[in-house]
Amino acid sequence: MSPRLKQRWARLRAFLRPPRTLKVTRVGRTYLVVTFGVGLGALNTGNNLLYLLLGMLLSMVVVSGVLSERCLRDLTVRRVGTDAAFAREPFAFRWAVARKQGHAFALTLAEADAPLAGEGGVGYLRAGAEHLVRADLTAPRRGPVTLTGVRVTTTWPLGLFAKTRVLPLPGTLLVYPRRGYACRDPGEAVRGPVGDAGNPRRNDGTGDVTGLRELADGEDARRVHWLKSASQGKLLRVEREREERRTWVLTVESGLAGEELERRIEEVAAQAHRLLDEGHDVGLDTATQRLRPATGIAQERHILRTLAWLGFEAPESDEEAAA
């Protein structure tokens, strides 16, 4: 079979087997039972009014199928994603759903084939307008979650059947470890405050300028010295003395696995969150990666991302596709 013929055959198969699934709701089951009973009664007695009622009930089933099909047609869904997803904590997730023509009603969106619990709904989707659907999702565990598509379900118009269509939309959602309560103390700081005097080796404070160095990935761009950067042709950041902050390097010991590893990761995440919240520098040392101590939200993200990938094969790029 030539490739072109194969392609046509695949198209025909896809056309004959539309990506829809149909599930009868609880009300729908009762409805079908009553319809069956009315049908039996009509056939048994020959009562024309029962035939009329049966016709009405069956027509409503057909109309329900047609209207729900129209609802799921021409839909486009885009993942807006989430700011941060933590394991076993509800996090706000968003999809942008739109329809070129025609209206849609009672749509429920969820991630298909992903261990994410929760769904979002939209009552009325106007034609041509993009609607932002919000949902509180929950992930059972940390790590990358492979997203294959978005499941769109509607029970429109009568709630008898739930018709579902999965819109393929591949992506990855990185779920950060839960920031549980840290039982253990983070230990001694690597560096502490040295009286009132500035330490020239601690160069991320708000004191006097100590020098310039190349801006590393993820560092705050506000530190860039634009004049020097322009003259050198590369981004240079200003280093200043600091006086009060301490520096911790948190460690996830190698050799941990399973539940033990998860517990340690959650603990480190919680410690990092607390220390960074207090304004200290925090670094991370794992068996595979080492993060230089730094402060701020960006650093917390780096730490959480690193912890989330621990035990998984990290991607080449450092970005979450879905988030």
Next chain:
Amino acid sequence: MKPGMRLRLVLRDLASGCAFASMAVSGQLPLWTLALYGVALVCALAGFRLFAKRARLTALLLLGVAILLALNVLNGALNIVVAACAFAGLISGHRLLSAPDPATDGQVHLSGLLMVAGGAALSGELVYGVLLVAFGVLASVALALGVVEAAVPEGEPVPVRSVMPPLATGVGFAVAGAVAFFVFFPRLNWNMTGPRASPGFGEPTTGFSNTVRLGGAGTIKGNPRVVLRATLNPDPGVTALNAYWIGRTYDIFDGQEWTTAGGVRREREAMLTLRPGGDSLVHQRVELLPAYGGRTLIALETPSRLGNAFLNSTTGSRRTFLQELSGGEVRVLETGLGYSYEAYSLPPEAGSGDVFRRLPPLEQDALLALPEGMDPRVSQTAARVLNGEREPLAAAQKLATWLQREYAYTLELGGNVDDPLADFLFGRKAGHCEHFATALTLLLRTQGIRARLATGFFGGERVNDGYILRAGDAHAWTHVLVPGRGFVTVDATPPANRPSQGSRLLERLLALYEAVESRWRNSVVDYSFRDQIDVARALVRPSQPDDAPAERSKLPPPRAFGVALVAGLGAYLVWRALERLARRARPLEATRFLDAVEAQLATARLPRAEGEPLEELHARLTRMDHPLASTLTPVTRRYLEARFGGRPLRPGEAEHLLRALRRAVEHWRREADKAARPPSEPRARAS
């Protein structure tokens, strides 16, 4: 409560009300269930959910109701189907008063479905059809609003107005689909056990008793209720039939009331032949409705044969037998809500064909009997009016004309007097049909002319293909025995007062309802496999008109217009679909456009880096101030917009841009070739 939820609940409650009403129109539900459900519905519509807090405890009330209904069934006071329907209604009422939640909504709709199914078993009325559609529409809207409401995030309004148009379209299609299913789904059984009659509301107002008593007080009401439907063959085709429909005759008058001599003549017959018929009999298919209230069969005067009788009850129809009594009365043996039967009658202008000597002796004697102590002025008056006329029919007509001229018609009764006839003839000089008929009969008898009183109906109002009689059409007239013709009808009542004397507006409204009801009955309730075959035959081979070719219209038949309309509609829909297909944004159009641009640029043989995208090439050419850069600018911009900016290429835009690019590339190639060509050197010319 979300905005729109209140509306949904009202619609849900109204749907339930329609479902209950579809059962209630049968008139079979116990009155206390009607009252209980009515209270529940009114409370629910007013927003008082009385059982919201103690739903389980109040469910015990249902248990009590169930026990009560079961006792009624065991006592035989209630049909089990009726009891089940009543219980479904009360469950629905209980749920209406409970707190609204998805489970309760589902139970209300489920009980509604059960109630309309019960209504189909109890009632065959047109009102049922209306209520069924109303239930379907209301329940669908309520369900749809519930579905949308569940999907709308908390705090957002339910888009009620947006829901309605597509839902209305859907419900319209559902009703059309139901009709199509009803018409075309093959009926697998021939016997119809659907309800043929329901008692309805109100007591029957006519019927026949064994006597006709003159006197009484008050006013006779012109009751417009329909009591009889009949189709005639051959069909007279007239709007007002103005025919006499006889029930029975009376022979003996005792001064106060008419009775009949003799008793039961034939006990149990499927078909009764009262008198020999002929070739020109009028066939009647008659249905006596529950409003009739009697067992005496009615037929056009003068009936020859009656039979093929069916008794209609709430549970269906079954064959029954007939009984013949004296006075020509034919009764159904069993009592039912209504009856249907067939009758054959002699043509109206012919007499009954009865021969005096063949009549039973008792009846022979009674035809000239006069009440004891009758006022002698009656006989004197008759002799004076007849003035020697002895021919029975002429004498009867002469007396009838005299009565119509000299006496007034009134529906006011004269009260109980000792001699109602003398009171009518010489006192009030006004009365109703029974007074006129009694007077004529006795006036004739005083002169030795045999006559008797007949009662039944007068009239016949055309509705669709048949005729109806109302309770107010009840009438009395006189049979005069004419030698050689038998009994001949002579009516002394003034012609204008013979038909029903009820309100014309009410009668018209009821006739309109009866016409619709008749259509409903013929098209829905009595629809059968035979009708389906007729429909199929009409679709395949439409019936040709009986008209002569000369009278045939020159226009194409209506079928051709129908086919043309359908074909036109189909062509329009195909055109719309093709247009939509053509307008549809093709997938990967921007990529295809890029491929075409790349192909054009390849012919230009521009130096390009490996994997250099179009935008970078354009930037490079612009920096180089290349001649193609200006042409490439809109191409690059539109490609990027189409692919990433959400602005797809308009129809024909890609071709236009590519055409401009092709021209620019060709021009540039020509210029480049010209520039690359070595300049022509001057040739030496030998001189």
